[in-house]
Amino acid sequence: MLVNILRQDQSITYSGCLCQVCFLIIFVGLENCLITVMSYDRYVAICHPVKYTVITNPHLCVFFVLLSLVISIVHALLHTLMELRLSFCTDLEIPHFFCERAQVLKLVCSDSLINNLLVYLVAFLFAGVPLSGIIFSYVHIVYSVLRMPPSGGKHKAFSTCGSHLSVVSLFYGTGFGVYISSAVTDSSRKSAVASVMYSVVPQMLNPFIYSLRNRDMKVSVRMLMGRTPSVL
Template identity: 60%
Template sequence: MKQRNQTAVSEFILLGLSEEGDLQPLLLWQFLSMYLLTFSGNLLIILAIVTDSRLHTPMYFFLSNLSFVDICYTSTTIPKMLLNIQTQGKVITYAGCLSQMYFFMLFVGVDNFLLTVMAYDRFVAICHPLHYMVIMNPKFCASLLLACWVLSVLDSLLHDLLVLQLSFCTKLEIPHFFCELNQVIHLACSDTFFNNLAIYLTSGLLGFIPLISILYSYSRIVTSILKIPSSGGKYKAFSTCGSHLLVVSLFYGTGFGVYLSSAASQNSRTTAIASVMYTVVTPMLNPFIYGLRNRDIKLALRKLLSRKTFSS
């Protein structure tokens, strides 16, 4: 079969989660509701932190950025999916597919690094409380945030540039609801050795190293908390990192769940359904976890909502 050069590719076909016509209205309203919950919940967290001066601390600085990134990375996939369901179309342009891949990998990468930075913040706060404000000064926090973005930009750019070198044949159907990197690579007719190598290397360096750092931070945190003599002090220390630990468990748990399901099943549609957990459900639950478990956030949200009600 004669290969087509990548410049001749004009569009891909996104098959979505289901091809059954009766399920499309249900999928539309379900994902629209989840997207609106994700957007409004994370936006409320950001507004609560920005408007309450008591929350202008390193921990909440990173949390507000995490909420912003959650809004961004769901916005790279769900609106296009909703548009395709509404218009009964499945086409995404070649440029649109590359852009969606780039921004999705970018925001997921920033999310991953922010969770690592937040674990380090909790480690310093609990294990070195007297030096917390000295270590986590505004300049250092800004540098950590910048590093999160720079590393994610470079990672996403590497994968997109490698995809640009691929040639594609005639079958350009992606059994997913967005342009997922592995699915696009599988459609290539040309050699994908360097693409797969880049995926393995970056997954190891930018995936497992942050996870190991988080586990190490929490092992030190638990050791320090157990040394606290009073039960009240232990509870207060645990409560400051409980929400973050739950979010980390959701993020990595759903990510590994998708990886294991794709390894165990050859059905790409099953993998697409499983990926809904980390692309949609996890960012939707994050604001509820922080809003319901964190007393400072709850107070700030009440203050924000009462102010809005009063002004109305």
């Protein structure tokens, strides 16, 4: 996007477009996997606090990060290599600000049935399995917190999961919103706006959401909100 702005040229090469698709899938898949790993971390911290340092040792953390990266790269290469077998039409214009996989497949002149089936199958696995793991973790977390005595730190336990739940809701909410909006409407403008919501907004808000756990940050936000005049 920055190159297009500087050159005043909105064209992109075929290899550049495929690289863009590949890297986008890698980063989205990596975030998806890491969110799931973080839910397991919250599960161990709340349900097994005594064994937390033993279970979540540095070796296991490195293993989970590398496993997430490998899964994301394999996932991205699978889709990218499958798109190499397709033939495209002569007039290639993507009504988007980046090469989104769904928009690229709309320009195909050959049979793309296998690619479309692969998209839905892998999307189901990559959305269903991690989301099921997150739900499973939080079911056990809620059950453990409810069994705590009133003075057992229920508020602290829920606040520990607050930032992670915010990121999960933002990531999956915007992701599902993109697919629902693309299925309901054919407007390329609305699809582009929806894509911004899952490719830009969650990543921009992540540092702010996690920094809210910092005590100094909380005090600063309260002071800022206290100085803001109310609008009638």
